[in-house]
Amino acid sequence: MTAPAQPRLLRALAGETLERPPVWFMRQAGRSLPEYRELRARATDFIAFCHNPEMAAEATLQPMRRFPFDAAIVFADILLIPRALGQEVWFEAGEGPRLGVLPPVERLAGEVEASTARLADIGETLARVRTELEPDRALIGFAGAPWTVATYMLEGRGSDRSAARAYAHAHPAELDALLKVLVDATARYLVMQARSGAQALKIFESWAEGLPEDVFERIVIRPHAAIVEQVRAAGVTAPFIGFPRGAGALVDNYAAQVPVEGVALDTQASIAQGRRLQAQGKTIQGALDNLLLRAGGSGLDARVDTLLEAWSSGPYIFNLGHGVLPDTPAENIARVVARVTGKPLSALAAE
Amino acid sequence: MTAPAQPRLLRALAGETLERPPVWFMRQAGRSLPEYRELRARATDFIAFCHNPEMAAEATLQPMRRFPFDAAIVFADILLIPRALGQEVWFEAGEGPRLGVLPPVERLAGEVEASTARLADIGETLARVRTELEPDRALIGFAGAPWTVATYMLEGRGSDRSAARAYAHAHPAELDALLKVLVDATARYLVMQARSGAQALKIFESWAEGLPEDVFERIVIRPHAAIVEQVRAAGVTAPFIGFPRGAGALVDNYAAQVPVEGVALDTQASIAQGRRLQAQGKTIQGALDNLLLRAGGSGLDARVDTLLEAWSSGPYIFNLGHGVLPDTPAENIARVVARVTGKPLSALAAE
Numbered sequence: 001m002t003a004p005a006q007p008r009l010l011r012a013l014a015g016e017t018l019e020r021p022p023v024w025f026m027r028q029a030g031r032s033l034p035e036y037r038e039l040r041a042r043a044t045d046f047i048a049f050c051h052n053p054e055m056a057a058e059a060t061l062q063p064m065r066r067f068p069f070d071a072a073i074v075f076a077d078i079l080l081i082p083r084a085l086g087q088e089v090w091f092e093a094g095e096g097p098r099l100g101v102l103p104p105v106e107r108l109a110g111e112v113e114a115s116t117a118r119l120a121d122i123g124e125t126l127a128r129v130r131t132e133l134e135p136d137r138a139l140i141g142f143a144g145a146p147w148t149v150a151t152y153m154l155e156g157r158g159s160d161r162s163a164a165r166a167y168a169h170a171h172p173a174e175l176d177a178l179l180k181v182l183v184d185a186t187a188r189y190l191v192m193q194a195r196s197g198a199q200a201l202k203i204f205e206s207w208a209e210g211l212p213e214d215v216f217e218r219i220v221i222r223p224h225a226a227i228v229e230q231v232r233a234a235g236v237t238a239p240f241i242g243f244p245r246g247a248g249a250l251v252d253n254y255a256a257q258v259p260v261e262g263v264a265l266d267t268q269a270s271i272a273q274g275r276r277l278q279a280q281g282k283t284i285q286g287a288l289d290n291l292l293l294r295a296g297g298s299g300l301d302a303r304v305d306t307l308l309e310a311w312s313s314g315p316y317i318f319n320l321g322h323g324v325l326p327d328t329p330a331e332n333i334a335r336v337v338a339r340v341t342g343k344p345l346s347a348l349a350a351e
Numbered sequence: 352m353t354a355p356a357q358p359r360l361l362r363a364l365a366g367e368t369l370e371r372p373p374v375w376f377m378r379q380a381g382r383s384l385p386e387y388r389e390l391r392a393r394a395t396d397f398i399a400f401c402h403n404p405e406m407a408a409e410a411t412l413q414p415m416r417r418f419p420f421d422a423a424i425v426f427a428d429i430l431l432i433p434r435a436l437g438q439e440v441w442f443e444a445g446e447g448p449r450l451g452v453l454p455p456v457e458r459l460a461g462e463v464e465a466s467t468a469r470l471a472d473i474g475e476t477l478a479r480v481r482t483e484l485e486p487d488r489a490l491i492g493f494a495g496a497p498w499t500v501a502t503y504m505l506e507g508r509g510s511d512r513s514a515a516r517a518y519a520h521a522h523p524a525e526l527d528a529l530l531k532v533l534v535d536a537t538a539r540y541l542v543m544q545a546r547s548g549a550q551a552l553k554i555f556e557s558w559a560e561g562l563p564e565d566v567f568e569r570i571v572i573r574p575h576a577a578i579v580e581q582v583r584a585a586g587v588t589a590p591f592i593g594f595p596r597g598a599g600a601l602v603d604n605y606a607a608q609v610p611v612e613g614v615a616l617d618t619q620a621s622i623a624q625g626r627r628l629q630a631q632g633k634t635i636q637g638a639l640d641n642l643l644l645r646a647g648g649s650g651l652d653a654r655v656d657t658l659l660e661a662w663s664s665g666p667y668i669f670n671l672g673h674g675v676l677p678d679t680p681a682e683n684i685a686r687v688v689a690r691v692t693g694k695p696l697s698a699l700a701a702e
Contacts, residue, residue: 162642169646209560209597212640212672213621214657246560248599249624270564273600289563291513295520303565321563 007138009071012315013200013239013261013283021308021316022070023340024140025293025333027323028063029075033330035062046091047083050076053124060129064137066330067337071138071200072129074193076122078144078204081185082153084115099156105177112181116188123196130197140241141198143189145205146182146223150175161207168215175219183223187230194236202241202264203227209246216250217257224258232259241285245322255282267321271310278314285317288336294325296332304339358489360422363666364551364590364612364634372659372667373421374691375491376644376684378674379414380426384681386413397442398434401427404475411480415488417681418688422489422551423480425544427473429495429555432536433504435466450507456528463532467539474547481548491592492549494540496556497533497574501526512558519566526570534574538581545587553592553615554578560597567601568608575609583610592636596673600624606633618672622661629665636668639687645676647683655690 008022030036036059043049050056059075079097083089085108088100122141130139151164168175190201208220228240243264244254255263255277263277265286274284288307292300307318318340324333338344359373381387390409394400401407410426430448434440436459439451481490502515519526541552559571579591594615595605606614606628614628616637625635639658643651658669669691675684689695 165640166642166646169640169643169650170648172650210618212618212638212643212654214654215640216619246599248597248619249602249621250619251600252623253621267561267563268567268599268601270600270604272603287563289516289520289566291517292520292563295517297521299520299523303563306565 005136007070007136007199009138009140009317010199010239012317013241015261015281015283015315017313017315020340020342021312021318022138023318023337024069024071024073025063025320025324026073028067028069028073028333029059030324031326032324032328032333033062033066046077047080047089050080051121053121053128056122056125057128057132060125061132064133067333068341068343069137069337071140072133073140073142073202074122074126074129074198076125076142078149078206079152080119080122081115081143081149081182081189084118085111085181085185087153096158097152099152102153102156105174105181108178108181109184112185112188115185116192119189119192122189123192126193126196126198138199139197140200140202141190141193141196141238142202142204143186143193145203145220146179146186146227147208147219148204148206149182149186150178151207153178161210165210165215168219172218179219179223183226183230187227187234190227190231191234191236194231194238198238200239200241200262201231202243203260205242205244205247207246208244208250209248211247211250213250213253216247217253220244220247221254221257224254224260228259241317243285252276255280262317264319265321269321271306274311275314278311278316283315283317284311285319287321288319290320290322290325290328293320293332293336294328296329296335300332300336301339304336308340356487358421358487358550360489360491360668361550361590363668364592366612366632366634366666368664368666371691371693372663372669373489374669374688375420375422375424376414376671376675377424379418379420379424379684380410381675382677383675383679383684384413384417386417397428398431398440401431402472404472404479407473407476408479408483411476412483415484418684419692419694420488420688422491423484424491424493424553425473425477425480425549427476427493429500429557430503431470431473432466432494432500432533432540435469436462436532436536438504447509448503450503453504456525456532459529459532460535463536463539466536467543470540470543473540474543477544477547477549489550490548491551491553492541492544492547492589493553493555494537494544496554496571497530497537497578498559498570499555499557500533500537501529501570502558504529512561516561516566519570523569530570530574534577534581538578538585541578541582542585542587545582545589549589551590551592551613552582552587553594554611556593556595556598558597559595559601560599562598562601564601564604567598568604571595571598572605572608575605575611579610592668594636603627606631613668615670616672620672622657625662626665629662629667634666634668635662636670638672639670641671641673641676641679644671644683644687645679647680647686651683651687652690655687659691
């Protein structure tokens with residue numbers, strides 16, 4: 001019996017510079033695919049859908065059948081954690097998430113251990129996907145970062161985060177206590193995901209933008225570092241990708257202080273910044289504009305070539321700077337994947 | 352007759368490192384001051400208020416009487432330019448700006464020369480303020496940057512700019528033509544402001560965030576550089592402050608390519624980034640969090656000290672990273688200004 005081929009994504013995260021980078025897209029599963037919309041219509045609500053391993057595994061695998069992505073990412077949501085900790089979460093159709101009243105932090109802290117058990121369905125999804133996925137394609141687990149999840153918990157919905165940022169200034173000790181609970185719950189959740197089949201772990205800090213440097217260190221850098229350390233202490237060796245979206249120049253601080261293997265760059269990352277991180281030993285991921293992916297055309301091809309040329313001389317994972325938009329034509333996705341993988345479009349269509 | 356004292360702001364913009372930096376705040380005039388709200392209530396609408404030199408001059412001077420700021424900024428709005436070019440602009444109470452249908456770009460281009468004459472009221476405001484302001488306090492003129500103004504012109508209101516960014520990808524030639532009109536109108540407007548008494552000129556790119564590097568170069572860097580060049584070609588020597596808000600690591604590209612004397616940094620700028628720009632010969636401005644200014648307390652004092660210590664060894668203008676929020680206590684503003692200027696609070700209160 002020979003060892004299975006090492007997935008390209010894991011080779012990149014181990015620091016290898018490959019002849020062509022692995023490619024996957026944030027939100028590659030979901031609303032841009034008609035087969036997803038059909039599947040989703042069979043579940044009563046979005047939370048139930050995420051907690052249904054059969055459906056969530058199918059959603060995870062749908063884009064893998066359609067496109068030759070090098071990695072799948074488990075279909076789940078960053079707000080499953082607050083729900084597992086005891087805060088009510090639901091989704092208003094067409095409006096996004098809503099959360100109930102924030103329980104006292106002592107109460108949340110008492111639910112950390114139980115929260116992981118309440119998220120067992122996501123482990124089950126991972127196990128199902130790992131069984132079906134080809135061995136040369138990696139499976140990624142993920143969680144929302146503590147600050148990003150806290151903004152929803154504090155504000156009760158998606159927002160411009162100014163109320164949460166004001167809270168960070170006015171009530172630093174209370175926020176730190178909440179972040180600590182989230183660090184502990186998230187680390188346990190990611191350990192469970194790795195033990196269920198996730199081969200890489202991504203931390204999504206969707207709302208890192210606009211934070212002063214000292215606050216960024218306190219509420220982004222330290223919690224991310226703590227999660228990685230706790231997961232490592234549990235014996236998990238899966239590599240991490242950190243995504244401090246919107247952090248701008250502070251991405252450099254992040255990369256220097258958080259022991260992640262990979263740093264995901266958002267749409268406005270500069271070529272020079274990416275190269276700087278590679279030179280510091282990080283694998284970078286990113287940073288195609290999801291609006292350009294949706295627009296398509298020769299401008300899209302040119303930008304893909306620019307990114308490939310700029311970053312392929314170091315460890316690099318091709319991806320977007322943000323998630324696939326719902327109205328993105330599937331042919332644009334196919335076109336980019338063909339350009340990155342070097343497989344002709346006709347070969348893709350035949351797969 | 353001796354020459355009047357050179358305003359501290361202009362010395363900093365000339366590259367001088369001062370014993371303490373000049374200080375002024377974005378939106379220092381306006382809704383946070385009760386005297387402003389009283390004044391504003393006397394005008395029928397916001398556009399009329401901006402176009403009334405007596406009222407606008409009074410609004411400009413109000414914060415100068417209350418706080419020992421080193422610079423005043425003319426009270427005006429970035430949307431006066433599209434209005435002067437023939438696009439309808441109005442403000443919905445509690446909602447913000449609304450714009451009428453975008454006229455064809457050829458029609459806008461035909462209005463560039465006339466637009467400057469239609470903005471003569473703002474020149475009159477500047478002349479009035481310059482007469483009343485002490486000679487050691489500088490007067491700043493400003494305009495919105497072409498891309499930021501274009502986002503409003505294209506979308507008809509404030510937004511998340513995704514429609515305008517999509518337009519930038521899908522219709523690059525049309526956007527370039529619109530930006531060219533705005534560059535020409537803005538350069539003429541700033542020349543007029545300088546000739547009316549503005550001693551420094553600021554370009555506000557409020558919505559530079561999230562742009563891919565190549566798009567940022569095309570729609571931010573080049574138009575800013577063109578404005579500076581056109582203003583210089585008209586014989587105006589007033590220094591420029593460019594504010595590419597939200598540009599993150601791309602601020603470095605901006606500073607390297609736009610011949611502004613000063614670069615305004617937003618809330619999330621890093622200390623290292625500011626020092627890098629100073630080392631490259633730029634005067635930096637920023638970057639206190641307006642939410643922290645509103646929150647006040649010992650955290651505010653500590654952050655002010657951090658910024659002063661970090662950046663006062665090079666040319667530096669103390670300011671916020673974004674505008675003063677409407678519900679900011681005046682005593683917090685006074686407290687920060689006292690800390691920066693070294694004047695005790697009691698002396699300020701007595702002024």
